[in-house]
Amino acid sequence: EELETMVCGRPYIDIDLLESCTEYSSCSADDEHVKFFWEVMREFSHEERSAFLRFTWGRSRLPLNAAGFPQRMKILNFNKNPADQYFPVAHTCFFQCELPQYSTIDIMRAKLRYAIFNCQAIDGDDTGVGMQAAAMGWED
8 A cells, every 4th residue: 555655646626736736827826716726626525636647637636745746736827718718727747727817616526527527538537548448447
């Protein structure tokens, strides 16, 4: 179990660690929609947090600590309006998430949840290798 943790990271996703390893572009941690995002992430179950990581990074676990991050997560504004009609956009190669400026936390929760479970066209696991692994019963 200790070796698995060292190699794969903790199975539990530490949102405080993720937040401390996040930078912002065209928005800030003080923006309302970013605060909504972190509140929703803290509410999410382990399965939802893991799905978010796959959506944005193509991985299902975090490194053990901040020093283990090969790159920091980046949150950017998604600048199309009306924002409530759009979903978040992920760039898995760059560990980036473009967040629309949703008007309520309920909309943030619903759009984020839908995106992480249904929008996999750019997910790193939606490749030939990823699909073969899934067909063989690959799990975290």
